[in-house]
Amino acid sequence: MKKIVSLILTAVLLLTLAACGTAQNDEQSTSTNTKAPESTASTANGTGTDPENTAETGSEQTVSGDGKILVVYFSWSGNLDKMAHWVADETGGDLVRVTAKEAYPENYNDTADRAKKEKDDGLYPEINVDLTKEQMAQYDTVFFGFPVWWYDLPMSMWTFLESYDFSGKTVIPFFSHEGSSNGAGALPRVTELAKGANVRTDDALSIRGGSVASSERTVRDWVKGLNY
Template sequence: MKSILKTKRLFAVVLALVMVSGLAGCSCSTSDNSNANSTQNASANASGTQNATATTPTTDGSKTLVVYFSWSGNVDKMANWVAEATGGKLVRVTPKTPYSTNYNETVDVAKKEQNDNARPEINVDLTAEQLSGYDTVYFGFPVWWSDIPQCMKTFLESYDFNGKTIIPFFSHEGTSSGGSALDSIESLAKGATVKKSDYLSIRGGKVADSKQEVVDWVAKVSK
């Protein structure tokens, strides 16, 4: 009988030790999971902060206007990237009489307009009062015959740019400096400060792959 009691007591002690060991193992596992979740949450929060920082406009968007004319779509891409980087309002200028979609025909019309010093009528969703609320104007266009398109001359002569800062950007097919385009902007936008040395120039065939170049340029000129 004594032998049986001793055996039962020994069995009870062993069972108790096994239970304690099992509980300790569960407790450790729960702690590890909590730490892992905390680490994951902290990592997610840090990632969210980085994303928020990356999308913050680099300039005061409420005071920035991005106005442009685009024929082939290259300047349209550039203008949208500028607006995205600045948080500025995007305004497109279009001639009331659209240019042909045929390249050679458009080239001929553009040359005739330039020779005649024409001022084509335009459509633009911008009032004089609205423009007065902006300090900085990013001005986009394709270089045509080493100058800005005549419809953009119409635009510049239709508004008061006194006291504003104009930052040019354009696409080109060989005239990387813009030819006389920058001088035209300066002479027509009377009273404005034209940042002629800070322009952005991208060859038409390279525009599609130039988003980062545009974003970096905005960061540089907006300082």
């Protein structure tokens, strides 16, 4: 009888150990599976900064050089802020926002009046921008984002373009509007003020303000389709 009991106990013990081993394996394969999509996602977004990820993204992205990328933008009511974040995420570039030192009023009419006066009188607002001339010199490609203001560039972006040396750089504009879908005078203005740059006006991205919130895919696809 003792032998039978001891045989049954041994069998139970062996079965328990075998079950534990299976559970552990399941856990391992689950954790491996959950990690994989994460790293794929960061590679697809081009946000990985370690050399391994960068090497992997090379075949998926259309980046043709290893030059540094800057994404610089101005935004009053938030549309360019959204677009610029998508562009920076898709390119892996550095994101810099330009603001006027004296902030524009929250009221639309007041901002419109001030912007009109600045344009009519050729007033260059002083700007806040976290970018030294030395830092700027390191960028080869500049994604340049702005809203159309009075059929032109906001004057703060005139100040920006005239504050740095653009020679030899490639500038790729993207903008938002409420009717001036071809940018009106803004694109020729970028070419005029970014002296010495190759401004790719034909490739500029234009999105109506009211459509920006639903245009993340459009913005990301635009970036992917550029050879830069």
